[in-house]
Amino acid sequence: MNRKIIDLWVGIFVAIGLAALMFLALKVGNLLTFNEDRRGYELEAHFENIGALKPRAQVKSAGVVVGRVESVRLDKTTYEAVARLHVFPEYQFSRDTIATVYTSGLLGDQFIGLEPGGDPVMLKDEDRIKKTQSAIQIEKLISQFMFNKAQETPAPAAAPATGVKP
Amino acid sequence: MNGVTRWLTRLGASVTGGIARLGFATRFFIAIVRLSGATFARPQLLLREIYQAGVLSLIIILMSGLFIGMVLALQGYETLVRFGATESMGMLVALSLVRELGPVVAALLFASRAGSAMTAEIGLMKTTEQLAAMEVMAVDPIARVVAPRFWGGVISLPLLAALFSTLGIYGGYLVGVRLIGIDAGAYWGQMSAAVDWKYDILNGVIKSVVFAVAVSLIAVFEGYDATPTAEGVSAATTRTVVTSALAILALDFVLTVIMFRGGAG
Numbered sequence: 001m002n003r004k005i006i007d008l009w010v011g012i013f014v015a016i017g018l019a020a021l022m023f024l025a026l027k028v029g030n031l032l033t034f035n036e037d038r039r040g041y042e043l044e045a046h047f048e049n050i051g052a053l054k055p056r057a058q059v060k061s062a063g064v065v066v067g068r069v070e071s072v073r074l075d076k077t078t079y080e081a082v083a084r085l086h087v088f089p090e091y092q093f094s095r096d097t098i099a100t101v102y103t104s105g106l107l108g109d110q111f112i113g114l115e116p117g118g119d120p121v122m123l124k125d126e127d128r129i130k131k132t133q134s135a136i137q138i139e140k141l142i143s144q145f146m147f148n149k150a151q152e153t154p155a156p157a158a159a160p161a162t163g164v165k166p
Numbered sequence: 167m168n169g170v171t172r173w174l175t176r177l178g179a180s181v182t183g184g185i186a187r188l189g190f191a192t193r194f195f196i197a198i199v200r201l202s203g204a205t206f207a208r209p210q211l212l213l214r215e216i217y218q219a220g221v222l223s224l225i226i227i228l229m230s231g232l233f234i235g236m237v238l239a240l241q242g243y244e245t246l247v248r249f250g251a252t253e254s255m256g257m258l259v260a261l262s263l264v265r266e267l268g269p270v271v272a273a274l275l276f277a278s279r280a281g282s283a284m285t286a287e288i289g290l291m292k293t294t295e296q297l298a299a300m301e302v303m304a305v306d307p308i309a310r311v312v313a314p315r316f317w318g319g320v321i322s323l324p325l326l327a328a329l330f331s332t333l334g335i336y337g338g339y340l341v342g343v344r345l346i347g348i349d350a351g352a353y354w355g356q357m358s359a360a361v362d363w364k365y366d367i368l369n370g371v372i373k374s375v376v377f378a379v380a381v382s383l384i385a386v387f388e389g390y391d392a393t394p395t396a397e398g399v400s401a402a403t404t405r406t407v408v409t410s411a412l413a414i415l416a417l418d419f420v421l422t423v424i425m426f427r428g429g430a431g
Contacts (some may be wrong), residue, residue, distance in 0.1 A: 063346065
């Protein structure tokens, strides 16, 4: 095989190989937003229960992604769950912001929603979000619903209760 | 009693033989790394091996990647549609390819396409005493023949694995978006929301580099260690494919445990 042709083919091979890596990193892996991730500031929020919230879950405000969950741990003295949030630098939130654990869809991933209040003072790096709402646990909701149903209709003959089994 | 002694002797011989072979392989690996300066000083040798191992494997890697991506999309759709989660197709296809299928299947294909060829080539050189002739001419066969092939494989496989994953994702796009009709925005959007470049893609690349070193080393070692007969070369080629496949899958398990254990984080 001619030397030049081998060189050419190896060049093509290495070029498209590197292009594939670039494609994976940029388009599929979102390298650009990751870089943006490193800047910004950290907030802490204490929850009674965070449900199935995981590190790297989204932090949203009005449906827009404004950050990521850095880590989740248990406070050793109060036995509350502490979530560390990483918020992108362009977003500022007021001091009375409410953090809530939401579920996207019925069984989807959990994320933290931030609802800003009216306080003119903004949250700074390492601040703590004071107002939080815990995750809604579907098991608790169902048991509550069934408990209420059972109290409403003591007679098992009632027609609407047929779908609910004890 | 005599039978027991003979059995124990045979067991001991196979254990010491195995350990000796492992030690030889380790010393061989060190010799390759020590002598690879000569390889990079003469890039023409290296380019020829990248051509043999990488460029000539392109067709099989690209076609397999495309088809595996298309099958993933079809099978994934069957399962996802039950949960009404067909928008997650992009995430499913990309994560399975980048984390597992890309590195592993590309390495398996590479071992059977290029690794076996390396073993047969070096084994045949040994059989026809070309390696001995080089030593007579004071040319180290490890520096001249083995190291360029080893590095050619180590450089080629990660690139091939990346191409495999890329074509697989495109194949998933063809079937998922064009054929089944999932929203294209959901396909790419869910994908880039779920795939982290460091956690998923960098770990996938590390996997394929580890596989590349393992497969290339096994291929050149089996060739160099082959019994210099026609049968010996054919047995060595078979051993290359079998050992590589086992090594890839075992290493994959170990690496996956180290990289991805315990979910995200």
